[in-house]
Amino acid sequence: MLEGPRVLRFLVFTTKKHLFSAAVLASVLLVSGCANPNRVETFKSPVTGVFYTVETFHGVGLASDYTRVYAHLERNGASKKILVLDGDNLTVAKIIWNNPHESTFCLQGGITNIFRNEVTLIVGDSPEASETIYSHLQEHCEAASESMTSE
Numbered sequence: 001m002l003e004g005p006r007v008l009r010f011l012v013f014t015t016k017k018h019l020f021s022a023a024v025l026a027s028v029l030l031v032s033g034c035a036n037p038n039r040v041e042t043f044k045s046p047v048t049g050v051f052y053t054v055e056t057f058h059g060v061g062l063a064s065d066y067t068r069v070y071a072h073l074e075r076n077g078a079s080k081k082i083l084v085l086d087g088d089n090l091t092v093a094k095i096i097w098n099n100p101h102e103s104t105f106c107l108q109g110g111i112t113n114i115f116r117n118e119v120t121l122i123v124g125d126s127p128e129a130s131e132t133i134y135s136h137l138q139e140h141c142e143a144a145s146e147s148m149t150s151e
Contacts, residue, residue: 037068043095045103049074050121050131052084052103054092065089069105073121073131080121084135087112096141102134106141 037055044051050073057066069085069092085092090110097103115137122130 045097045133046100047131050133052095054095067092067110071119071121071133071135073123075123075129078123078129080123082116082119082121083114084116084119084133085112085137086114094141098136101132102136104136104138104141107137107139109139112137 035057038058039056041054042051043054050071053070053072055068055070057068058064066088067086067090068083070081071084073080085105088111090112091108093106093108095103095105115135117135118132119135120130120132124130
């Protein structure tokens with residue numbers, strides 16, 4: 001039978017090591033973005049097969065909310081998705097399509113971490129299998145602006 005202070009120290013050390021490993025793994029999974037979004041809104045463009053999704057994650061990482069906006073192209077059974085905007089506590093109030101290939105994101109606060117003002121989505125080899133979208137950021141857009149609503 002194992003007894004004594006030496007064995008007790010070994011058991012305590014082993015238990016602490018496993019608890020620490022479990023805590024580190026849980027933290028990495030939480031911050032790494034493995035979670036599904038709590039809310040997804042879709043904003044269709046005037047061009048068939050082109051749309052944005054606004055994905056909101058509640059309580060991810062150190063921020064209370066985290067938002068990602070992706071541009072999508074779906075054509076001939078193929079699809080492509082590119083990250084356009086993401087940030088902490090970011091609220092995308094609406095997306096205005098200025099023309100078929102240019103949009104404005106109306107923001108109501110938050111911190112922008114990544115923003116791409118131009119994305120080219122390619123789903124094939126022909127010129128018809130690609131679309132380029134230009135994006136702009138604007139805070140507190142006027143209510144009179146015409147926008148595409150989410151579905």
